[in-house]
Amino acid sequence: MNCNKHYNGFIFTEIMMSFSLIIVLSLTIIPIFYQLTTEQMNLYYRREIHSYLHDHLIARPFTNTDTNHETFMVKQVTVNINYTFESPLWKGCASWKNEKNQNETICLFYYPTD
Structure with a gap:
């Protein structure tokens, strides 16, 4: 019985180390996951708008x-899409605010074959 009392401090230290490791891992994984989902939505918007x-x-x-x-x-x-004629091409520019609340713009050109 007396032998078990010597391990109480070790078990407490082991639990604290495990808990702190879990906290550190969760505090690093959550922001990374948030960044990945934000960038995934930005790429989705770019692809759809393009x-x-x-x-x-x-x-x-x-x-x-x-x-x-x-x-x-x-x-x-x-x-918002603006179409302008820049001889001999048509220019189409799309602009929007992304998930980070920053303005983005994509422009494409079209050469009509009349």
Whole structure:
């Protein structure tokens, strides 16, 4: 019986070390996981907006040289698209605020084959 009392301090120290290791690991993994999910959403928005802009540049009937404006939504993000004529190309630029609340812009050019 007397022998077990000598190990009480060791068990307490072992529990504290295990607990502190779990805390340190969780405090490092949670911000990394948050950063990964934020970047994943930013890449999703870029991909969807880029695809939308590409498809509409090709399918849109450009008949005049005026500036055209369009707005659409990707999930909860509002995207503004401006089409301008820069001879001999049409330029389409999409701008939006990403998950980090920073402004992003993607521009594509289209050469009409009339």
